[in-house]
Amino acid sequence: MAIKSFMGKRAKEVKSTATDIKVSDYMSRKLITFSPDQSVLEVMNSLIKHKISGGPVVNEQNELLGIISEGDCMKQISESRYYNMPMDNMKVSNHMVSNVDTIDGNMNVFDAANKFLESKHRRFPIVENGKLVGQISQKDVLKAALELNGQTWK
Template identity: 65%
Template sequence: MAIKSFQGQRKKVQDTDDTPMTVNDYMTRKLITFRPDQSVEEVIQALIRYKISGGPVVNDKNELVGIISEGDCIKHISESRYHNLPMENGSIEQHMVKNVETIEGTMNIFDAANKFLSDKRRRFPILENGKLVGQISQKDILKATIKMKSQRWWK
């Protein structure tokens, strides 16, 4: 006599995945920003105090005018020491990257991850109506993948 296995009627599992998948869902909105007239020394102190590697530079209207990074500050220090100039001279406007590439907040998080790889950037600012509203970093992408690790990624 054979043993029969019976599990009964199986319910169809509905596929309702509400996992956020856009840059807007994972970007940082509370940013440490800098002004173009700040000194490199002020920026260095802020980078150390807030444990960040760089940040957006905005004008009085909160419009993005550049990005300053640890590397930009180190380059300034190195050049000042090489030419035996005092470090206080000059504002970050002279040392920041002015042609800043941004991404859309509506971009899929995995498309953003590919953009990080192809463009070799550590952060991308997000603008809405010409104003800075947030920034996404490589760390934000990693946090997003941890939150989605049990989800299907092909959606």
């Protein structure tokens, strides 16, 4: 006796593009950057003006030196108030995070999502040949996921 399959007609398998989605496809290339010689007050004004939470610090050759964030600025506000010191002469170079995690622009964007979850960072700079070329944020990863809406995640 032959066994019949009651499985209906299967839709053609859709080839997923998720594996092809690279960080470089979604990273921001036009960045607000800061100089190590800028004042923390200038950075605070720029963060507010551009509605961003932080940004890379680069030298004249566009080499990544660090990251400065709202949190770094808030720490300086608190310390300045506590010690009753003016913030006018506080330089970015003294208050930025120098040990910066970066990621490869060729990394799969969903692998980058894992890196965000593991590290608790809000942004990762992308460096090529020693130069800052872009930055990817958690929001950029969300945009990539939305583009795959309705497709497989493989």
